[in-house]
Amino acid sequence: MSTPRRQFTAFSRLLHWTMAAMVLTMLCIGLAMVVSLGSYHVLVSIHRPLGIAILILVVVRFVNRLLNPPPPFPASMSPTERLGATASELAMYGLMFVLPLVGWGMLSAARYPVVLFGSVHLPFILPQSAGLYSFLRPAHTILAYVFALTFMAHFGAILFHTLIVRDGLLKRMVPWNIRPSEAASADHTGLG
Amino acid sequence: MLGAARQPLGKVSALARLAVIGVALAAVGGTFAYLGGWFTPNALTPARFTDAFEHVDGVHAGFRRNHAKGVGVSGVFESNGNGVRLSEAVVFRPGRVPVIGRFSLGGGQPYVGDTPDAVRGLGLQFSLPDGEVWRTAMINLPVFPVSTPEAFYQLLIASKPDPVTSKPDPARMEAFFARHPGSVKALAVIKSQPVSSGFGNSTFHGLNAFRFSNRAGDSVPVRWVMTPMQPFEAASPGPPQGKNFLFDGLIAAIHRRPLQWRLVVIIGQPGDPTNDASVAWPAERQQVDVGTVTLDRVESDETSAAAGINFDPLVLPAGITPSDDPLPSARSAVYSQSFTRRVGEAKPPSAITPADVGGGN
Numbered sequence: 001m002s003t004p005r006r007q008f009t010a011f012s013r014l015l016h017w018t019m020a021a022m023v024l025t026m027l028c029i030g031l032a033m034v035v036s037l038g039s040y041h042v043l044v045s046i047h048r049p050l051g052i053a054i055l056i057l058v059v060v061r062f063v064n065r066l067l068n069p070p071p072p073f074p075a076s077m078s079p080t081e082r083l084g085a086t087a088s089e090l091a092m093y094g095l096m097f098v099l100p101l102v103g104w105g106m107l108s109a110a111r112y113p114v115v116l117f118g119s120v121h122l123p124f125i126l127p128q129s130a131g132l133y134s135f136l137r138p139a140h141t142i143l144a145y146v147f148a149l150t151f152m153a154h155f156g157a158i159l160f161h162t163l164i165v166r167d168g169l170l171k172r173m174v175p176w177n178i179r180p181s182e183a184a185s186a187d188h189t190g191l192g
Numbered sequence: 193m194l195g196a197a198r199q200p201l202g203k204v205s206a207l208a209r210l211a212v213i214g215v216a217l218a219a220v221g222g223t224f225a226y227l228g229g230w231f232t233p234n235a236l237t238p239a240r241f242t243d244a245f246e247h248v249d250g251v252h253a254g255f256r257r258n259h260a261k262g263v264g265v266s267g268v269f270e271s272n273g274n275g276v277r278l279s280e281a282v283v284f285r286p287g288r289v290p291v292i293g294r295f296s297l298g299g300g301q302p303y304v305g306d307t308p309d310a311v312r313g314l315g316l317q318f319s320l321p322d323g324e325v326w327r328t329a330m331i332n333l334p335v336f337p338v339s340t341p342e343a344f345y346q347l348l349i350a351s352k353p354d355p356v357t358s359k360p361d362p363a364r365m366e367a368f369f370a371r372h373p374g375s376v377k378a379l380a381v382i383k384s385q386p387v388s389s390g391f392g393n394s395t396f397h398g399l400n401a402f403r404f405s406n407r408a409g410d411s412v413p414v415r416w417v418m419t420p421m422q423p424f425e426a427a428s429p430g431p432p433q434g435k436n437f438l439f440d441g442l443i444a445a446i447h448r449r450p451l452q453w454r455l456v457v458i459i460g461q462p463g464d465p466t467n468d469a470s471v472a473w474p475a476e477r478q479q480v481d482v483g484t485v486t487l488d489r490v491e492s493d494e495t496s497a498a499a500g501i502n503f504d505p506l507v508l509p510a511g512i513t514p515s516d517d518p519l520p521s522a523r524s525a526v527y528s529q530s531f532t533r534r535v536g537e538a539k540p541p542s543a544i545t546p547a548d549v550g551g552g553n
Contacts, residue, residue: 028227033525035229035237037341038518040525041506110531111500112507113325119282119510121323128500134536148224156217163209166198 005071006180007172012068015061017175019054023096026050027151030144048103049116055100062093074167088154095147101125102143106136236345238525242533244345248352249300254539257530259313259329261304262296263439263544264496267450267487269318275457275482278412279404281511282320284482290319291485294498295391295442298331303543306438308387308427314396314418315503316485327507329523330396330418334385335378336469341522343372378470389425390441392451400505400523401466401515404457413460413515415473418453418485439544443490450488454481466515492549493542502531 008016026047033043073082107114108124109132115121126132161169171178201209229235245257252260269291275284283289297304298311312332319325338344350364369376388394396418405411422445434440445451459478465471493499506514506524514520 027224031224031228035235035239037236037238037241037522037525039521040238041514041521044524110502110535112502112504115324119322119324123323130500130535133532137532137536152217152220155220156213159213159216163213164201164206166201 007174007178008070009064009068010177012061012064012070013173013175015057015064016173019057019061019096022050022054022057023147023151026054027144027148031148034141045115048107048114051100051103052116052122054096055104058093058096062097065093071172074161074169076161076165076167077169085157088150088157091150092147092154095143095150099140099143099147102136102140106133106140109133109136236342238522238529241341241345241522241526242529244348245300245530248348252300252302253537254534255300255302255542256296256534257300259294259296259298259315260300260302261439261543262294262313262493263442263549264292264294264491264493264498265446265487266290266292266489266491266496266498267485269455269483269485271483272481274480275404276406278406278414278457278459278480278482279511280407281326281404281509282322282324283318283326283509284511287321289321291487292317292319292496292498292501293487294493294496294501294503295439297438305432305435307432308389308438310438312391312394312396312438314391314394315498315501317498317501317503317507318509320509324509325507326509326512327501327503327505328398328416329503329505329527330398332388332394332396333382333399334395334397335381335472336399336519337375337378337382338372339374339468339470340518343375344519344522347372347375374468374470381472386424387427388420389427390438390445392442392445393420393422393424395419396453398505399469400517400520401460401464401469402508402517402520403513403515405511405513411513413464413466415458415460417456417458419456421452421454421484436544436548440548443544443549446487446490450486452487453485455483455485456481467517469517469519490549492544492546494546500535502527504528 007013029043029047029050033040033047036043073085077085104114104122105126108126109129111124111128113121114124158170161167225231229237242257249257249260256262267290268288269283270288271284271286273284273286275281276286278284293314293316296313296315297306298313304310313329314331315327315329317325317327338347347368350368351360353359354361369379398416401413401415403411404414442451457480458473459480460466460473461477464473464477491498504524504527505520508514
């Protein structure tokens with residue numbers, strides 16, 4: 001029948017790059033707002049709806065991931081590397097889901113209105129609780145730092161594969177469609 | 193570069209490529225670190241601001257870092273509908289919404305003795321029927337002493353009481369005012385205002401400018417003020433009658449009958465400064481009475497739900513938006529920092545205890 005797909009589906013790639021931009025923006029805003037006075041309000045006002053948008057999209061993305069399995073890894077990747085790649089993918093899915101939820105939860109526990117825009121606001125998902133807030137507020141920061149580091153690991157790994165190993169790993173995810181002849185070809189050549 | 197055509201990398205090429213990866217990762221990490229303030233450790237941040245309150249007044253676990261001493265109140269706002277033409281905020285439609293608030297004294301000392309000239313605060317939360325919330329934190333000064341967060345920080349540091357004289361160092365205060373002529377003018381305005389005898393007959397000023405926008409999309413700059421319906425009586429000049437006389441007076445007054453304020457919106461004209469809370473707008477500006485706040489219940493911080501509220505002045509309903517005033521965003525940031533610190537701490541009893549509040553409440 002058909003040969004295995006070389007690339008993620010177009011929809012998967014769209015989700016990936018859209019969310020990559022959103023998550024990077026989110027990390028930058030989050031880092032900046034906690035040390036900002038004059039821009040604090042503007043940054044927080046973007047941070048809240050953007051976080052909720054990520055939460056919604058990551059659910060879409062997770063379902064999409066189940067329906068559309070990724071193309072095979074290049075043969076150059078060892079089983080350990082494949083495990084690492086899958087684990088980091090799962091970790092990022094988890095963080096994209098948990099970080100907004102923790103943010104929403106901590107605002108709920110502190111009874112800060114969860115305003116998205118105008119009069120549109122979300123219900124509280126936790127009871128008012130100093131204890132819950134005191135746990136979730138630092139958890140939000142720690143998870144965000146973990147996400148920043150996970151992103152850097154992901155970015156570093158793809159650079160390594162693209163510039164050093166040169167196994168075409170990035171081609172699975174580039175926004176444009178690649179011709180079969182260009183596709184991740186290390187399947188058969190290997191690098192040893 | 194493709195497939196089988198790929199050549200093994202030479203040593204130099206491999207190193208160069210590794211260097212590119214290193215630089216790229218350093219750029220990302222550096223950007224994160226820069227945004228997180230790691231390269232600017234002396235910048236004024238919400239944490240450093242909150243540290244300054246602790247530096248001046250000490251760390252009082254569980255208490256607000258400013259306006260530490262206070263009592264909770266609750267009641268109702270009855271809107272007369274006059275505000276509808278100015279703002280689409282649901283709170284201004286005719287009708288009643290519950291309010292919860294907190295009277296307080298400025299400063300971070302929770303057990304400080306009441307004095308007539310201490311800054312009196314009123315934080316208020318309006319709970320709108322559509323689930324929106326409006327919070328405002330007002331004080332009884334007609335203008336704010338400073339116009340920027342940076343100036344407030346410097347004034348705060350300069351006003352730290354000397355351990356010997358228990359008064360601020362006059363030289364440091366003088367130096368501050370020499371650099372901030374606007375604050376000299378503001379202080380003159382503040383001192384020209386007669387001080388009332390208690391919380392109940394105090395006027396509370398929102399001070400910061402906001403923008404109201406109505407359904408038609410018209411937007412105007414506004415400030416708001418709560419004017420007491422209790423008659424003015426000047427503060428008695430003698431020594432304070434008791435450590436908590438302001439709060440005792442408030443509690444006794446609310447137990448006698450509900451206290452009421454008119455919520456008055458002042459409409460700015462082009463040219464009125466919206467970015468400088470230290471300058472009053474001309475007295476002849478249009479004032480719109482939008483309704484009455486009635487407070488009929490008083491509770492100590494121990495039992496009041498107000499104790500759990502951060503009276504962040506940028507918790508606003510649709511129809512009210514920030515102006516270009518630099519203070520509210522900074523207040524929002526610093527209040528949040530203070531809130532996070534205090535709710536994570538065990539709090540000893542407040543100065544005003546449930547027994548003090550007593551009465552039929």
